[in-house]
Amino acid sequence: MVVANSMLRIIEETLPVILLFAFVGLFTGGFLNTLIEDTSVASGLLIIVPGILGLRGNISSALGARLSSGLHLGYISTKHISNGLKTNIEISIFMSVFVSFVLSILAWQVCSFVSGACMPMINFMLICVITGLVSGVILSFTTSGIAIISYRKGLDPDNITLPAAASIGDVITIVCLLISVKFVLGLGL
Numbered sequence: 001m002v003v004a005n006s007m008l009r010i011i012e013e014t015l016p017v018i019l020l021f022a023f024v025g026l027f028t029g030g031f032l033n034t035l036i037e038d039t040s041v042a043s044g045l046l047i048i049v050p051g052i053l054g055l056r057g058n059i060s061s062a063l064g065a066r067l068s069s070g071l072h073l074g075y076i077s078t079k080h081i082s083n084g085l086k087t088n089i090e091i092s093i094f095m096s097v098f099v100s101f102v103l104s105i106l107a108w109q110v111c112s113f114v115s116g117a118c119m120p121m122i123n124f125m126l127i128c129v130i131t132g133l134v135s136g137v138i139l140s141f142t143t144s145g146i147a148i149i150s151y152r153k154g155l156d157p158d159n160i161t162l163p164a165a166a167s168i169g170d171v172i173t174i175v176c177l178l179i180s181v182k183f184v185l186g187l188g189l
Contacts, residue, residue: 013159020167047114048107048124052131053175055099056169060139062176063079063092064161067147069158078148085144092140093133100132101125126184137174139169 066088070076076084104125111118118124143165150160 013155021182042106045119047111048103048128049177051103051107052100052128053170053173055103055132056096056135056139056173057166059092059095059136060165060169061162063088063140064147064157064165067144068157068161071147071151078152087133089140089144093136096136097129099143100128104128123184127180130180130183131173131176135173138172139165142168
């Protein structure tokens with residue numbers, strides 16, 4: 001009976017979140033379509049899309065899991081900003097920027113190898129790092145908020161935070177990527 005109640009709770013808490021963000025994901029596809037239309041000016045740009053989406057989803061989900069564990073164990077408070085919460089947010093943002101930088105170098109090399117016609121490496125770097133930084137900051141605080149609010153409401157943050165962080169991460173990352181592309185290409189480098 002305990003297992004059945006546990007399974008039912010997981011389904012009740014997780015299913016609405018997954019369905020909501022599956023619907024939201026459709027809008028992400030619309031944003032991605034806008035990005036595809038802009039690639040005529042930014043050759044090789046689509047190479048970074050899977051990597052940057054995977055990066056954000058992995059970092060946000062890992063943050064959500066750490067926060068959920070911290071809330072359950074009591075070293076992260078729901079009443080004030082604890083050192084554990086600050087440290088997790090700082091690490092998440094640092095990882096976002098660092099891995100975005102590495103991703104930009106790898107993406108430019110793959111683009112050069114595959115097509116030979118790529119935008120300059122500095123553009124790849126700026127687009128990836130700006131996207132990683134902005135989406136990292138937004139998603140770190142969003143993920144933290146979701147974990148804390150779900151815990152306060154008596155929900156298991158493991159059931160809410162991870163699917164929400166992954167899905168919200170896709171939407172926010174695509175929007176940040178579009179903004180970064182327009183900003184960097186507007187610089188005329």
